[in-house]
Amino acid sequence: MELQPSPLCILIVTLSTAAVFLLLCHLTASCRRRNPWCSCEVCETYLTVGWSKHHANLCDWYSDLLRRSPTKTVHIHILGNTITANPVNVEYMLKTRFENFPKGKPFSTILGDFLGHGIFNVDGDLWRFQRKMASLEFDGFSIRSFAFDTVRFEIEDRLIPLLLSVSETETRILDLQDVFKRFSFDCICKFSFGLDPMCLQLSLPLSEFALSFDLASNISAERAMKASPSVWKIKRLLNLGSEKKLREAIAMIDVLAQEVIDQKRRIGYSSIHKDLLSRFMRTVNDDKFLRDIIVSFLLAGRDTVASALSSFFWLVAKHPQVASEICEEVSRVIGNQQVTSFEQLRELHYLNAAVYETMRLYPPIQFDSKFCQKDDILPDGTFVKSGTRVTYHPYAMGRMEELWGPDCLEFRPGRWLEEGKFRPENPFKYPIFQAGLRVCLGKEMALMEVKTVALSLLRRFRVELATPAAEKPTGLRFSPGLTATISGGLPVKIRDISTGARASHK
Template sequence: MEAPMQQHPQLQSSLSAFFFCFAASFFLFSLLLMLLRSRPWCACDVCRAYMTSSWADGGRFRNLGDWYTHLLRNSPTRTVHIHVLGNTITSDPANVEHMLKTRFDNYPKGKPFSSILGDLLGRGIFAADGDSWCFQRKMASLELGSVSVRSYAFDIVSAVLRRRLLPLLSTVAGAGCCDSVLDLQDLFRRFSFDTICKISFGIDLGCLELGRPLSKFAEAFDEASRLSAARALSVWPLVWKVKRLLNIGSERELRRAVRLIDELSQEVIKQRREAGTATSGHDLLSRFLASTNDERYLRDIVISFLLAGRDTVASGLTTFFLLLSKYPEVEAKIVEEIKQASAGGDVREKGSGDIVGEVATERSDGDGEVASYAQLGEMHYVHAALYESMRLYPPVQFDSRFAVEDDVLPDGTFVRRGTRLTYHTYAMGRMEELWGADCNEFRPERWLNGDGAFVPQSPFRYPVFHAGSRICLGKELALMEMKTVVVTVLRRFRVEVLDQGRPPKFASGLTATVAGGLRVRFRMR
């Protein structure tokens, strides 16, 4: 006996047409609803300039961040709205404190953030909210705050400097020809990738050998970061979501990069498990392996460590040396402080104590090439110069949250439920009311008191390391690594930046990356 549908082909055809029309109608209705919410047709001057990229016309603004800074400076409340993005941007420290502390629960990362970066970051600490974030934060805090981890990390950084970076720079500085020109940004990205992989996973990728291409891990991570960041800048999220659904274009490239990252992460985890307690235990991943068997969770931890420890350090160091090339008087003061600390003379009593932190033992490589932990703690001017550099060029230029409920900011701005609220760290470092009339100048002295001791500012005024409950747990490790590199390099070399007259242009990404790199030449002192 034939099936009912086979007996009535006309009925089958009608039902198929009905379901198709229903699905198409639902899709169109959802699209219309999304368009009404996102207001992609907004004709205000700000949105028109963003949509057409006319903000870049005439070369007045080299970067989107410079244009945002201009808008915020001219806003009475230091808050602006980009309607086509559904984004409210602020540079008011009171708003930042409200967002990250006072109403912290109302401003999670949110589902839109997870949708944009979830393919790369997964459930890692940078994308998580709620109980998952609390658990990861507690675990990471216990590990990153321990003296043993800081001591282990310092040993790794010192070893990579002494055994790889210094010999390489000595060779390049002695070449004395066009071959001595290096891309400083590439150099620091390789260096920080080597150190973070050793500190976090106990593996040595050997990226700091310039004759070798970057590892597949590093290349895939760069590609995935760039493509994920492009999603956040899109006025039409539906476009990349459809591309992801159909697996075409940039979304296909992103999926390929993430797949490679997943495979390599699994291999890293497998190696650490197989190594067992005989060779494991010091690196951060081994410590987390003892607390969970969730492979996907461990993969997300691997990615979080890479994002936190590689690109941010490389970005901070690159722009530091860029600024230093324009302010030789600052370089001279740094070199003098390095000499005084290295001489081992009497150190003045300073109110802030050892700003690097306490370590159980004072470590040194024995040959004077790399400063000891104690010596780094004496260098308050170097510390201030790093903070000043990141005020002007923060490695992460802005950060966003999504409002759970309607809210009103301290400056009176109404924030509708679902709105993306962004605090713009790059712009905040250029606000005259926060840093004075010389806010565009590189002046480390603004961070020192009358005795020459470093004095920190409120993290809501200087959210380079974020603030509130989500303040960066790896802050001290990052500062230690950057400070060690700066002191070690400047003790032996002069760094000449080529084409230093042009302000940097940043490529789109999760962290600030100088487009085209930074060409430099090293000279022996």
């Protein structure tokens, strides 16, 4: 007997075929606009991944292209992406013509499944509302004190005891990047949501939320690297490969974000609760919107801080004289006391310079994209067609001789000091925290967290690189993602150099 396909099977095949046909039509239209089959040397190098023969990271290849460009601006035809490392262009995009360079619908679509309508993925009134709500908290003295106390507790009661236990074993190797991710995840959850996930206990597996979060971040970033959005859209429609993994990761994020919201409702979110989520929940009753706020603040507070700390300790391990100068400054300025306030941290000019120098070379967010709404001309004369993705590139900007001098590839905190005092640079030359109207609201909080951890660990431990696995002659190798994550982690050995430890070995 001959089997006949069921009506449901026929319907599924028909709908799938129609969907693929429509997406192919969209791809054809994209071809006309973006010339994705461009055979120029740059586009061919991108498509064949030829850049990897000479560069550790895609960002290093972009840096090389931008260095050789007279205007410090290039256009990648197959991506429809204009990339710039020119500070004048950055100011034009982020300040002068801010309204003409929003995040844009294409970018919101790329990150929409992951970030939803959170502050980093929206424009207009929705962005203004979230920014206003968050700024009321970040600007308050009580929230700054709450954040400082949160970080101090996490360092003294969890981070230092953990590192001490590792330092007692001479042969034990620790992934310091993983530790910093756990640390910053605990801090941002307590600070933003009033909840403690207790991730900084290596006897426990990292939470499913955190693992799913990393996966969703990586796959979302890979979407933006495709020559055509139709590639990932077809995979998403058919629930295949990386898009299937992304859907599963987001489902886990959604479940656990909802648990955060429900738990917060059980605990309460009155005016006495200082965390950010409480403020939003007193105004917003849409759980989907609250979920997007949770994910956005996790991205900002967990991944960027962990990235900055990982790069800082990698650089300091390779430049031990920097660690010595930081410790000498601390002894000179505050003695053997613990740092107890934001104000004391501001007095540590060399420490501040070392942190800024770290992020010049290894920014936690290596590039940021906007989409041009109307035809425009950048100050360097580059014509930008409506709908073009325009990317400013802090990673490349930190490697420009014209901006930082012939020693731009060197780690030299002294470049930030003038007569011993920290001297900030033009934010459009150093757009690590963005600049203009979308400048990072959590800048001071993030700097406080990085500097407090750096200070606490350098005074107590010596960090030695265990293996050079993540290194290339030109620096670190990074995994794809929305924030910079060292590929393979940061394996180190921890040595306790406190007075007691030295005495016990005599």
